[in-house]
Each structure stands twice: as C-alpha cells, then as structure tokens.
Amino acid sequence: MTTAIEMRNIVKRFPRVLANDHVSLTVEEGEIHSLLGENGAGKTTLMNILSGLAAPDEGEILLHGTPVHFRSCLDAIKHGIGMVHQHFMLVPVFTVTENIILGNEPKRGFWLNMKQARAKVAELSERYGLKVDPDALVRDIPVGMQQRVEILKALSRGVRIIILDEPTAVLTPQEVRELYVVMRALREAGHTIIFITHKLQEVEEITDRVTVLRDGRVMGTAETQDVDEAGLARMMVGRDVVLHVKKEKHSAGEVRLQVEHLFAKDARGLPALKDVSLEVRAGEIVGIAGVAGNGQNELVEVITGLRNKESGKILLGDLDISEMTPRERMYAGLGHIPQDRQRRGLVMNFSLIDNFLMGFEDSPPFAKGPMLDYAEAKRFSRESIQMFDVRTPGPHVLARTLSGGNQQKVIIAREFRRDPAILIAAQPTRGLDVAAIEFVHEGLIKLRAQDKAILLISMELTEILDLSDRILVMYEGKIVGSFKAGQATPEMLGLLMAGSNIDQAGGQENTPTYRNGEEGGVDHG
Amino acid sequence: MDKSKRPLEERRFSLLSLVSPIQFMLGIIVAFIAGALFLWAFQEDAIRAYSVLFKGAFGSKRYFGETLVSTTPLIFTGLSVALGFHCGLFNMGVEGQLEFGAMVAAYIGYAWNMPKVIHLPLALLGGAVVGGIWGAVPGYLKAYHKIHEVITTIMLNYIAYAVADYMIAVGGPMKGNSDLPASPKIMATARLDRIWPGTRLSAGIIVALLMAVLVWFFIFRTRIGYKMRAVGFSADAAEYAGINPKTMTVWAMALSGALGGMAGAVEVLGVHYRFFAAFSPGYGWDGIAVALLGLLHPVGVVAAAFLLGMLRSGSITMQAIAGISKEVISILTALIIFFSATNQTLKPMLEGAIRKHNLRGDEDPAQEKKHEG
Numbered sequence: 051m052t053t054a055i056e057m058r059n060i061v062k063r064f065p066r067v068l069a070n071d072h073v074s075l076t077v078e079e080g081e082i083h084s085l086l087g088e089n090g091a092g093k094t095t096l097m098n099i100l101s102g103l104a105a106p107d108e109g110e111i112l113l114h115g116t117p118v119h120f121r122s123c124l125d126a127i128k129h130g131i132g133m134v135h136q137h138f139m140l141v142p143v144f145t146v147t148e149n150i151i152l153g154n155e156p157k158r159g160f161w162l163n164m165k166q167a168r169a170k171v172a173e174l175s176e177r178y179g180l181k182v183d184p185d186a187l188v189r190d191i192p193v194g195m196q197q198r199v200e201i202l203k204a205l206s207r208g209v210r211i212i213i214l215d216e217p218t219a220v221l222t223p224q225e226v227r228e229l230y231v232v233m234r235a236l237r238e239a240g241h242t243i244i245f246i247t248h249k250l251q252e253v254e255e256i257t258d259r260v261t262v263l264r265d266g267r268v269m270g271t272a273e274t275q276d277v278d279e280a281g282l283a284r285m286m287v288g289r290d291v292v293l294h295v296k297k298e299k300h301s302a303g304e305v306r307l308q309v310e311h312l313f314a315k316d317a318r319g320l321p322a323l324k325d326v327s328l329e330v331r332a333g334e335i336v337g338i339a340g341v342a343g344n345g346q347n348e349l350v351e352v353i354t355g356l357r358n359k360e361s362g363k364i365l366l367g368d369l370d371i372s373e374m375t376p377r378e379r380m381y382a383g384l385g386h387i388p389q390d391r392q393r394r395g396l397v398m399n400f401s402l403i404d405n406f407l408m409g410f411e412d413s414p415p416f417a418k419g420p421m422l423d424y425a426e427a428k429r430f431s432r433e434s435i436q437m438f439d440v441r442t443p444g445p446h447v448l449a450r451t452l453s454g455g456n457q458q459k460v461i462i463a464r465e466f467r468r469d470p471a472i473l474i475a476a477q478p479t480r481g482l483d484v485a486a487i488e489f490v491h492e493g494l495i496k497l498r499a500q501d502k503a504i505l506l507i508s509m510e511l512t513e514i515l516d517l518s519d520r521i522l523v524m525y526e527g528k529i530v531g532s533f534k535a536g537q538a539t540p541e542m543l544g545l546l547m548a549g550s551n552i553d554q555a556g557g558q559e560n561t562p563t564y565r566n567g568e569e570g571g572v573d574h575g
Numbered sequence: 576m577d578k579s580k581r582p583l584e585e586r587r588f589s590l591l592s593l594v595s596p597i598q599f600m601l602g603i604i605v606a607f608i609a610g611a612l613f614l615w616a617f618q619e620d621a622i623r624a625y626s627v628l629f630k631g632a633f634g635s636k637r638y639f640g641e642t643l644v645s646t647t648p649l650i651f652t653g654l655s656v657a658l659g660f661h662c663g664l665f666n667m668g669v670e671g672q673l674e675f676g677a678m679v680a681a682y683i684g685y686a687w688n689m690p691k692v693i694h695l696p697l698a699l700l701g702g703a704v705v706g707g708i709w710g711a712v713p714g715y716l717k718a719y720h721k722i723h724e725v726i727t728t729i730m731l732n733y734i735a736y737a738v739a740d741y742m743i744a745v746g747g748p749m750k751g752n753s754d755l756p757a758s759p760k761i762m763a764t765a766r767l768d769r770i771w772p773g774t775r776l777s778a779g780i781i782v783a784l785l786m787a788v789l790v791w792f793f794i795f796r797t798r799i800g801y802k803m804r805a806v807g808f809s810a811d812a813a814e815y816a817g818i819n820p821k822t823m824t825v826w827a828m829a830l831s832g833a834l835g836g837m838a839g840a841v842e843v844l845g846v847h848y849r850f851f852a853a854f855s856p857g858y859g860w861d862g863i864a865v866a867l868l869g870l871l872h873p874v875g876v877v878a879a880a881f882l883l884g885m886l887r888s889g890s891i892t893m894q895a896i897a898g899i900s901k902e903v904i905s906i907l908t909a910l911i912i913f914f915s916a917t918n919q920t921l922k923p924m925l926e927g928a929i930r931k932h933n934l935r936g937d938e939d940p941a942q943e944k945k946h947e948g
Contacts, residue, residue, distance in 0.1 A: 377817025408816035
C-alpha cells in the first residue's frame with residue numbers, strides 16, 4: 051500500500067477556538083479511513099482544509115509524496131480530492147443528471163450534450179452500484195439517493211479520494227446498509243475514502259483504520275481490528291464512557307399513560323395513525339422502534355396536543371386529556387423532549403434564560419401578576435446550567451450559538467425540572483456525541499428509578515434495546531410487534547420495522563393492544 | 576458558572592450592546608453622504624442644502640418645536656410597527672388605524688361634553704380602542720384563516736381612507752359647519768395642552784415617550800410580551816411550550832393597531848383640534864421606516880422618530896429658503912432606510928471584532944473552546 055495523503059502538523063485557528071492543533075494524518079491508498087471525534091473536535095475543519103475549502107494557518111499537505119497547496123475546492127478536485135458535505139449542495143429543481151454535470155457540462159458547440167451526460171451518469175452508476183434515477187428531480191428523491199448523487203458528482207469529476215462528512219447522520223438504517231455497499235465497491239475500485247463520524251459502531255463495521263481527534267488534537271491512529279468500541283470511546287472523550295447504560299431491575303407500577311384506538315392524519319391529510327393503542331406504566335420505559343415516517347412523529351404530536359386526532363382517547367392516569375390544549379397537558383404532568391430541537395424545542399433567537407422559561411412563564415415563582423420575574427428566571431437558568439452541565443459562556447447567550455449537544459441539554463434540563471409524571475422522549479440523542487448520549491441515557495434511567503413513565507421514540511435500535519423495558523415496533527401507522535426487554539433481537543426488530551410479516555420474525559399474534567403484565571400482552575416468547 | 580467568570584461575561588455583554596447604536600449611526604452617516612452625492616449630481620449645493628435643513632429643524636424655537644411636533648406621531652407609529660414585528664407580524668395598516676383613531680378621538684372631542692379629567696383620557700382611549708379593533712381584524716384573519724397580514728392591512732387602509740373622506744364630505748356625518756371638509760372643532764376639555772409657549776408642541780410628546788417606556792416594559796418584561804416574542808421568533812416552539820400562537824397574533828395586531836390609533840388621536844387632540852382628510856402626511860407609512868431604523872427597540876424608535884421628524888420639519892424650510900424641493904428629503908429618508916437595512920451585514924463583523932478584542936489577553940482559547948462545545 052502506498053500513502054495517498056499525508057497532512058503534517060496542520061494548525062487552524064478561529065477567533066475563539068484552536069480548531070486544529072498540530073494535526074498529522076496519514077491516509078493509505080485504497081483504504082476506508084475513519085476520522086472519529088466528538089462534535090467540535092475539529093474533524094470537519096481538517097477535512098475542509100484537505101478539500102481546499104479552508105487554508106491552514108500552519109502545516110503542509112502531501113499528495114502521493116508531493117507537497118500541494120489548494121486554493122479552492124476546484125483546485126482540490128483537480129488533484130482528485132472531493133468532499134461530500136453533511137448538507138448536500140444540490141439544486142432541488144434540477145434533475146439528477148443535471149446536478150451531476152453542473153460545472154462540468156459536456157458540450158456540443160453552444161449546446162449541452164445531454165445524451166453524453168446521461169450515458170456518463172449511467173456508466174458511473176452502473177460501475178459502482180450507485181442506483182439513481184437520472185431523470186428524476188432532486189427535490190423528489192429520498193435523502194439516500196441525494197447522497198448517491200453527491201458521490202456520483204464527485205466521481206464524475208475524476209475524484210480518487212472521497213471525503214464523506216457524517217454521511218450516515220441523515221440516513222435510515224436501510225440506507226446506511228446501502229451506503230456501506232457503495233463504500234466497499236469504491237474501495238474495490240481502488241478509491242480512497244475518508245469517513246467522518248462520531249458513531250463507534252460505524253467505525254467498527256466499515257473502516258480499515260481509524261484516527262481519533264479530541265479538542266483539535268490527534269489522540270491516535272489504529273487498525274480498526276485492533277481496537278474496540280470502549281477503547282475508541284475513551285480516546286474520543288478522554289475518560290471511560292458507559293456505552294450501554296446499565297439499568298437496575300425496577301418493577302412497573304400503575305398505568306400512567308394510556309392511548310386507546312388512536313387515529314390521525316399526517317400533514318398531507320393521509321392516514322398516519324391507524325388504530326394505535328399502548329400504555330406506559332410508572333417506572334417503565336417503553337421504546338417505540340421504527341423506520342422514520344411510520345407514524346411515530348404523528349403519535350408524539352397527538353399525545354402532546356400539537357396535532358388533532360381523528361378519533362381515539364388519551365388518558366393520563368384517570369384523566370382524559372384527549373381534548374386538552376398542549377399547555378393543559380403539560381400542567382397535567384406530560385413532559386416532552388421533541389424530536390426537532392431547533393424547530394420545536396428551542397427558540398433559537400432567545401437567550402438561554404428565555405428558553406428555560408418556556409412553559410414556566412405563567413407559574414410561580416416566575417409569574418408576578420402580569421410581569422415576569424427575570425431575576426428569578428436568571429437564577430433558575432444558572433442553576434439549570436450547572437445541574438445539567440450545559441457548556442455556555444453564560445445564560446445570556448442565544449440558544450443558536452450552542453452546539454447541538456448543549457442545546458439538547460437545555461431542553462432536557464427544562465423538561466426534567468418540570469418534574470413530569472410522564473415523559474415523551476422523541477429522538478433524544480439524535481446528532482449527539484457519545485458523551486452527550488451517555489448523559490441523556492443516564493438521565494432517562496434516573497427518571498425511571500423515580501417511578502416516572504417514559505415513552506421513548508428512536509430510530510436507533512441500540513438505544514431502544516439498551517433502555518426499554520418493553521419495545522413496540524411501528525410500521526405504517528400501526529403497532530406491529532411488542533416485546534419484553536431481553537426478548538427482542540435487532541434482527542427481529544429490523545424485520546418488523548421493514549414491514550415483514552410477524553410470523554417470519556418469529557411471532558404469532560396481531561391484537562391491536564399491547565399491554566404489560568398479567569394478561570400476557572407480551573406477545574413474544 | 577463559577578464566580579470568577581461572571582465579570583467577564585457581563586463586560587462582554589455590555590460591549591456587544593454597543594453594536595446596535597453604532598449600526599444606527601453608521602446608517603445615518605452613510606445615507607447623508609450618499610444624499611450629498613445625489614444633490615451634487617443634480618447640480619445642487621449639498622452643503623448649503625444640509626445647513627438649511629439643520630437650520631430649519633433646529634434654527635429657532637419655532638422650528639425646533641415643529642421638529643418635535645412631527646416626532647410625536649412618528650414615535651407612536653414606529654412603536655406600533657415595532658410591536659407587530661416582535662410577534663412576527665408586518666403591520667402595514669398603521670395609516671388606516673391612525674385615521675380611525677383620529678376620527679373617533681375627534682368625535683368624542685366635539686360631540687361629548689364632560690370635565691377635562693375624563694374627556695381627554697376618554698378621547699385618547701377611544702382612539703386607541705377603535706384603532707385596536709381595526710388592527711385586530713387582520714390579526715384574526717391571519718391567525719384563523721391564514722390570510723397574510725401585509726395584504727389585509729394595506730387593503731384596510733383604503734377602506735379607512737374612504738370612510739374618513741365620507742365622514743367629512745358635504746353631507747357626511749362628521750362634517751362641521753365651516754366650508755372646510757373637516758369635522759367641528761373639539762372642545763377645550765378634550766385638548767392636549769401646549770407645553771412649550773410659542774410652538775405647537777403639545778403634551779402629546781409626553782404621552783408618546785411614556786408609551787415608549789410602556790411598550791419596552793410590555794415587550795421585554797411582561798408574560799404576554801414574552802409570549803409574543805416567542806411566537807415571533809418561532810411559532811412552532813411557542814406552540815410546543817403551550818403558547819397559543821393564534822391568540823398572540825390577534826393580541827399583537829390589536830395592540831399594534833391601538834398604538835396606531837393613538838397616533839391619530841394625539842395628532843387631532845394636540846395639533847389640529849379637528850379631523851380633516853389629509854391630516855396625516857403618511858405618518859403611518861413612515862412608522863415602518865422608524866421601526867426598522869430603530870432596530871425594533873423602543874429607544875431606537877424614539878431616536879429614529881426624532882431623526883425623521885427633524886428631516887420632515889427641516890425639509891419645509893429647505894424648500895422655502897433654499898428652493899430645494901422637499902422631495903430631496905424623501906430621497907434622503909429612503910437612503911437612510913436603505914443603508915440601515917443593508918448595514919445589517921456589519922453586525923456580525925462588529926460583534927466579531929469585539930469578541931476578538933475580548934479574547935486578547937485575558938481569555939484562554941482552550942477554555943473558550945469548551946464553551947463552544
């Protein structure tokens with residue numbers, strides 16, 4: 051194997067941050083090399099430098115042993131280095147083919163040679179197994195295919211070294227599988243891939259070697275087969291991390307949340323919930339597994355009052371909350387960690403003080419007649435920041451200036467301090483790094499120990515399996531399976547999530563209600 | 576947050592708070608320079624024009640009084656537009672709300688007879704309430720029928736103009752006895768006192784400044800103001816927290832309309848003592864400029880209202896003495912708005928410079944980095 055890229059002592063400073071502190075990285079030709087690190091560790095900055103998007107303050111880059119200086123992305127692409135960004139850079143109203151040739155259009159005199167373009171796309175797509183529909187508009191195709199378009203775009207420019215910036219963050223588990231196939235095909239064809247991620251499992255599954263970054267410094271490089279997840283996590287975070295949270299045995303109490311025969315429509319007016327019934331007991335975590343878009347979102351919104359139901363009933367204990375406003379449900383003891391923290395969970399242009407106030411603004415001690423007691427709110431914010439270890443220069447900064455993990459901590463602090471009897475946690479760890487995930491998981495387990503009822507909705511199977519006392523699987527607006535903790539395997543859940551018949555998954559029943567306890571509602575065994 | 580950190584944080588906060596005033600001043604200075612270039616392009620003597628302009632605005636007691644007379648309604652209309660913006664609403668209907676406020680205040684002023692302590696507040700309140708109702712209509716249509724407020728408020732302006740014309744036309748219900756197309760004069764008991772002898776300046780300016788303080792307090796310190804700001808920034812997040820965006824939308828438009836109504840009422844009760852058709856030279860429209868130039872903050876609104884009031888009164892003298900058309904002032908006003916809108920791009924640069932300044936010396940970059948997370 052020969053060395054494809056060598057980055058030596060790269061330093062990059064930003065006004066308040068030393069993003070890369072004498073980083074050295076060697077990538078061999080034809081390998082899948084993972085760049086692992088927490089959010090803000092400097093992975094993306096380093097790769098922006100390699101792809102010509104940013105210039106290093108110090109250090110040098112050697113490509114096949116010769117020093118290079120990239121003045122732009124185009125310059126890097128000419129040298130065979132291309133990057134697929136986390137946020138795709140495609141024109142939504144152009145077709146797949148038009149997007150791929152954009153900036154590099156085959157011409158015939160004055161005109162575009164679309165025939166040649168299409169042939170080229172077909173040839174590339176065939177060679178690497180990158181299935182795309184060349185004539186579909188980009189806005190109409192799923193995210194996974196958009197990503198393939200980005201990769202094809204790089205390949206069509208003759209790129210040999212491809213940088214993928216957290217490519218799995220936006221993908222469903224199924225699409226992740228497909229991406230792996232593509233990555234392996236590219237490696238077979240002699241391409242070099244640099245794979246940025248903060249997910250340990252992905253490193254183990256797909257990469258040949260891994261380099262760990264922390265606080266802008268290289269913690270080490272290793273052959274993937276020589277390291278395990280725990281070791282990588284330690285390098286990444288700087289201490290031992292609990293990857294799979296341990297939960298004490300805890301017996302479930304009375305029923306806290308009961309959903310009966312719920313029907314609802316989605317934003318387009320199509321049926322999204324088709325007769326969903328479930329219950330969550332005190333001291334119990336019920337996990338809902340499922341591929342995105344199978345009604346989980348609508349279920350959460352209907353329970354919390356953000357979406358109207360067609361029919362059905364929602365009970366908190368004995369209290370029927372079906373017709374209550376979101377605020378009344380909140381006061382009745384329903385907490386909610388929303389899946390979209392930037393749209394729902396926080397007002398991004400509010401200070402942390404104002405964000406901590408949300409939902410508390412009408413209750414003592416913050417409400418003083420028609421006024422708000424900001425001294426009290428400030429005290430509450432400082433306290434919450436400390437209790438939940440929110441990394442911020444202070445309570446006055448705007449929420450949008452915090453990292454994703456710290457934004458999530460603000461939401462969690464606020465919802466936990468509401469002391470809800472029932473907590474709906476939707477995708478509580480999406481986009482977070484290992485240390486933050488550990489924090490959230492431990493928080494949920496702590497609530498469980500306090501006899502709270504928790505409904506956990508997650509796309510991450512490992513999260514569902516680690517935390518839940520019972521697991522429900524949602525598919526096309528219905529609950530298609532129910533398991534007790536320890537009885538479900540990822541394979542069984544995966545099959546159900548993909549819509550396979552329950553018999554194939556090893557189960558047998560199909561009653562609409564899945565209950566815990568004496569009536570034997572655990573449908574598998 | 577440990578104690579050693581606190582002073583630093585407070586200091587950075589105070590330095591950053593200078594960004595808005597700097598932005599405000601820069602917009603004006605650049606606009607005046609650009610305005611001078613315009614004047615030179617049309618063979619006018621810009622220096623002379625500006626000096627006459629300033630003389631016309633500040634040169635004598637009477638001139639300065641007129642500046643403040645123009646400032647008064649602009650404070651109200653600027654506050655009206657700013658309050659709407661804080662709830663994410665663009666109230667383009669201030670002109671119509673102002674017409675209705677003036678009409679009702681005038682009616683109460685001439686038709687009812689009561690002691691001053693009741694009459695004057697009632698006339699003001701009447702103007703505010705009817706302006707508020709006129710504002711609540713587009714608020715309701717926006718909240719419950721998703722009809723955009725920019726369209727409805729502009730359309731309602733035309734209705735308000737037409738109603739106003741009808742009221743004081745020959746045979747109209749509010750037509751006075753004089754030959755003028757105007758209402759009867761209001762009673763002395765409904766008038767705002769002149770507070771500066773030798774000028775037309777009334778106690779209306781005190782009411783205006785009081786409202787600026789009240790609006791600041793309302794937006795930044797009350798529960799309902801907090802809810803409106805939440806809805807303004809993110810209706811989805813507000814809804815999640817149990818705030819009803821629809822209710823807030825109606826309230827915000829109603830309060831914005833009430834401020835517009837007060838502008839008209841104060842103009843009638845303090846300056847003209849009667850209602851007539853073209854009593855407002857576009858104060859409602861200028862309110863948009865005042866709000867934007869004032870960066871939606873009540874203090875900024877007062878400053879911006881003063882600036883535009885100065886331009887308005889100065890331009891009249893400029894036309895009379897220097898023979899320069901007062902449309903030049905319209906150009907200058909437009910330039911000020913243009914540059915204060917475009918210099919939003921300066922904000923990140925200014926903030927970045929201050930952060931860099933803070934970083935120098937007393938802050939450890941590694942420490943900072945942790946904050947970034």
